[in-house]
Amino acid sequence: MLAIICSHYYALHFDCKKLTFSRVNHSKFGMCYLQVQIQLPPLQPLTGILHNYLTRDDYSSREFCNNIWQYNAAFAMTSVGVKIDNSVTRQSRPYCFKIQRAFHHFTSALLPHVDQTPVYAQIYILDTAEQLNVRRANNNNLDPMVINNLQTMLLDSYPYIG
Numbered sequence: 001m002l003a004i005i006c007s008h009y010y011a012l013h014f015d016c017k018k019l020t021f022s023r024v025n026h027s028k029f030g031m032c033y034l035q036v037q038i039q040l041p042p043l044q045p046l047t048g049i050l051h052n053y054l055t056r057d058d059y060s061s062r063e064f065c066n067n068i069w070q071y072n073a074a075f076a077m078t079s080v081g082v083k084i085d086n087s088v089t090r091q092s093r094p095y096c097f098k099i100q101r102a103f104h105h106f107t108s109a110l111l112p113h114v115d116q117t118p119v120y121a122q123i124y125i126l127d128t129a130e131q132l133n134v135r136r137a138n139n140n141n142l143d144p145m146v147i148n149n150l151q152t153m154l155l156d157s158y159p160y161i162g
Contacts, residue, residue: 004029049153053146063143071150074139077121078107124161 003012004027013029022028046054053064064071073079110125112118118126123134132151136144154161 049149060143060146060149064146067142070139070142071146074135074142074147075150075154077124079120128155 004015004018005011006013006029007026011029013027015027017029018027019030053061055061107121108119110122112122117138118134119138123131126134128151132148135147135151136142139147
């Protein structure tokens with residue numbers, strides 16, 4: 001199965017999924033933004049700290065890229081619960097997996113129990129200094145400066161989360 005690039009949005013699709021009225025040099029796919037019925041603005045160029053972490057070759061950038069999955073989880077508002085069959089993925093963590101039937105996000109009360117450390121959305125209701133402390137405590141194997149820089153970036157970019 002060869003991957004074909006959508007001529008409108010440059011998404012990758014399997015050749016067997018193209019629409020029957022597609023031309024050889026102009027493949028069309030029904031799942032690609034509902035055949036242009038959905039218009040999305042172009043993505044803005046990536047700048048700032050996230051751009052640096054993804055493009056530079058220094059200690060912090062390598063640390064970020066090597067643990068990007070965990071940095072993402074450190075700033076997530078919910079968690080996803082799935083049972084992963086590692087005999088299929090042959091890895092300790094899958095980067096891509098198929099979900100069958102239902103997909104659920106696990107959320108808990110907005111305030112944690114007295115004896116529990118805040119997690120996910122519970123962190124976002126704390127003041128910014130305490131958010132940083134909790135994220136660092138929950139992810140003590142991650143670089144504290146990278147966590148600080150990511151939190152600052154999010155607070156600067158999305159004022160409603162602070």
